[in-house]
Ligand SMILES: Nc1nc2c(ncn2[C@@H]2O[C@H](COP(=O)(O)OP(=O)(O)OP(=O)(O)O)[C@@H](O)[C@H]2O)c(=O)[nH]1
């Protein structure tokens with residue numbers, strides 16, 4: 001499904017793009033924020049989560065996918081999302097906006113609490129079909145991303161990289177980052193080999209990501 005550089009560009013036939021469009025045209029609502037695992041909502045048939053470093057653009061991507069400007073709260077200050085936020089499309093799909101990691105200024109105790117919540121959630125959620133691991137296209141993979149990937153490899157949770165803020169990088173630099181990401185994914189047992197390149201600001205790659213999620217709901 002991937003082109004030689006590992007991206008999923010052109011990988012989706014028009015039917016898949018249309019299925020993604022229809023899926024995300026459904027009624028969509030915020031279900032609840034969860035700070036402790038015992039508050040998890042009942043499992044939807046398909047759950048998809050968005051993880052990544054603080055400020056990488058998780059909440060913005062969720063808003064771009066759903067076409068709602070302020071469904072998930074975004075901020076230029078890292079550490080905006082502090083809980084697992086569950087959004088549902090009827091009884092078909094649940095999207096989870098996760099708190100970011102790697103934010104140096106977060107209080108240590110709070111960072112530990114988020115990490116434990118993320119770890120326990122990843123390990124104990126059979127309905128979780130895939131985690132989209134967001135990586136800033138300007139910065140590429142950082143140590144904290146590699147730690148997150150190791151955690152998901154260990155928990156056998158399927159994950160796929162989504163490069164964000166592609167509008168902020170020059171094409172040559174983007175190519176270099178894509179090659180580095182494709183290389184890093186080769187040695188990861190739970191990683192999907194393809195990845196997405198997106199810009200929530202410009203709408204790049206959003207239709208393809210919707211199509212990818214629609215395919216996950218059909219499994
Ligand atoms: N240029 C550009 N800016 C973006 C894009 N996506 C997000 N941003 C900006 O990046 C900042 C962080 O975005 P958020 O969506 O709040 O990031 P987050 O990953 O949810 O952050 P936390 O909840 O703190 O972990 C905001 O100022 C967004 O406007 C993008 O595609 N392009």
Ligand SMILES: [Mg+2]
Pocket residue numbers: 058059060073074080081097098
């Ligand atoms: Mg957020």
